[in-house]
Amino acid sequence: xxxxxxxxxxxxxxxxxxxxxxxxxxxxxxxxxxxxxxxxxxxxxxxxxxxxxxxxxxxxxxxxxxxxxxxxxxxxxxxxxxxxxxxxxxxxxxxxxxxxxxxxxxxxxxxxxxxxxxxxxxxxxxxxxxxxxxxxxxxxxxxxxxxxxxxxxxxxxxxxxxxxxxxxxxxxxxxxxxxxxxxxxxxxxxxxxxxxxxxxxxxxxxxxxxxxxxxxxxxxxxxxxxxxxxxxxxxxxxxxxxxxxxxxxxxxxxxxxxxxxxxxxxxxxxxxxxxxxxxxxxxxxxxxxxxxxxxxxxxxxxxxxxxxxxxxxxxxxxxxxxxxxxxxxxxxxxxxxxxxxxxxxxxxxxxxxxxxxxxxxxxxxxxxxxxxxxxxxxxxxxxxxxxxxxxxxxxxxxxxxxx
Numbered sequence: 127x128x129x130x131x132x133x134x135x136x137x138x139x140x141x142x143x144x145x146x147x148x149x150x151x152x153x154x155x156x157x158x159x160x161x162x163x164x165x166x167x168x169x170x171x172x173x174x175x176x177x178x179x180x181x182x183x184x185x186x187x188x189x190x191x192x193x194x195x196x197x198x199x200x201x202x203x204x205x206x207x208x209x210x211x212x213x214x215x216x217x218x219x220x221x222x223x224x225x226x227x228x229x230x231x232x233x234x235x236x237x238x239x240x241x242x243x244x245x246x247x248x249x250x251x252x253x254x255x256x257x258x259x260x261x262x263x264x265x266x267x268x269x270x271x272x273x274x275x276x277x278x279x280x281x282x283x284x285x286x287x288x289x290x291x292x293x294x295x296x297x298x299x300x301x302x303x304x305x306x307x308x309x310x311x312x313x314x315x316x317x318x319x320x321x322x323x324x325x326x327x328x329x330x331x332x333x334x335x336x337x338x339x340x341x342x343x344x345x346x347x348x349x350x351x352x353x354x355x356x357x358x359x360x361x362x363x364x365x366x367x368x369x370x371x372x373x374x375x376x377x378x379x380x381x382x383x384x385x386x387x388x389x390x391x392x393x394x395x396x397x398x399x400x401x402x403x404x405x406x407x408x409x410x411x412x413x414x415x416x417x418x419x420x421x422x423x424x425x426x427x428x429x430x431x432x433x434x435x436x437x438x439x440x441x442x443x444x445x446x447x448x449x450x451x452x453x454x455x456x457x458x459x460x461x462x463x464x465x466x467x468x469x470x471x472x473x474x475x476x477x478x479x480x481x482x483x484x485x486x487x488x489x490x491x492x493x494x495x496x497x498x499x500x501x502x503x504x505x506x507x508x509x510x511x512x513x514x515x516x517x518x519x520x521x522x523x524x525x526x527x528x529x
Contacts (some may be wrong), residue, residue, distance in 0.1 A: 128139035155529050157275070157281060158285075160275050161272055161286070162277055164272050164282070165289035166328070167264060167268070167293045168265065168290060168293070170231070170234070170317065170320050170323075170324040171231070171257070173301075174234055174238055174317050174321065175261055176373070177301045178197065178405050179312065180299065180300070180302035180392070181301055181310035181313055183377075185308065185310045191247050192497055194497035195493065199486075200374050200485060200486075201485070201486045201489035201493075202252075202486075203254045203261065203485075203490065205255070207259070207478065207511055208258075210259040211262040211263070211265070211476075211482060213391055214226075214259075214266060214475075222479055223267050223270075224333065225333040227271070227328065227332075228328060230259070230260040230263045231324060233256055233326070234257050235261040235318045235322050235325075236253075238315070238317050239314070258482065262479075265474075267346045268286050269283060270470050270471045274373075275333065275335065279460060283354060284407035284456055287403045289399045290399070290455055291452045292400070296360060298377070299396060302377060306317070344403040349476065352473075355476070358477075359462065359479075359518050361522065362477055362480045362481065362484075363480035363484045364484075364518060365512065366454070366481045366485065366488070367484035367488045367508075368508045368512035369454075369484075369508065370488030371489075371492040374488075375504055380440065383436075383437060387440075393448060394444050395444050397445070398448025398452070401452075402451065402453045402456075403453075406456030413457065413464060414519065414524050416453070417458065418516050419518065420452075421450065421512045421513075421515035421516045422516045423449055424447060424451050424454075424509075425509050425516060426450075427449075428447065428505045429506075430442065431447065431502075432503075432506040432509065450512075458477055491507070492507075
């Protein structure tokens, strides 16, 4: 059981140093075990979000729609997430965060089961709205809950983001292979089982976690007055848009060069993502430049994806893409916590909102472009926005608001 006293993230070093937190007493489990349990929950939810990218051709054919329209399954999830992230803490200001997170995982199980039997794209999109609410709520709480229990922000940020990268291995390349073997509907049933298992793990390992004092609309209103934070959140959105304009169509882009290497390169993307998580945690000692480094690598990778027809170059670009983008969730969580250390829950919620809006817009814009111009054009557009994110992050000094 953890202490119910408030936890804040206060800067502990030079300007660009990540935030830190005091170590709470009386934890029920080792901090790494607790952080990995949160990572498992994140992995199951993010894997669920991006399964359509791995099974897109089969899903589109079965539902009788184009691949671009089928990609709206990702956009629907993101839309719900964008609406949920900034409001869930206000709607549930005093609810135990452990109970809420377990409920959100249960909601995701229901969503995936409905998708597995959906007769039309409309039913798929409705079910994916439920998943968006579950994902955004869980992600908004995971960092603050993890820091409250463990007192180690960098550990929590890295392991929660590790769940995201693990999900890209499970959610895209493995689902792509399994979709071809057992069908895309069976893949959604399988991820329901995985999500349920993650919920059981959290139920066993995570102690009750009280809501942060002052959680609710007042906290969010105060957070929205932090101009430096809002600027950083907008830059997070640029980086996420750069990635998710292209990411739902990564399989289509690889197939355009060589269909025989799809599974291998999707796995390589995920492995690059694991390296990106580690690199993000290591580089976060200098938050300002670590935040710019991820989008910079992403920009170069997407340029390579857009311009090459050679498998070796494509392979390097895919790995770099995974590495560069997966630095972003690790570093951006620490970045917003450092800039708004007294209202971390609301700051993280705004970061999640930026991600989900970017995912939604990226999937829509990317779908239109891939249907009309092909996958290379989506990669090129992503590279442009990644470059804008580099400029944005390099321009903002990381300083907490004094209040």
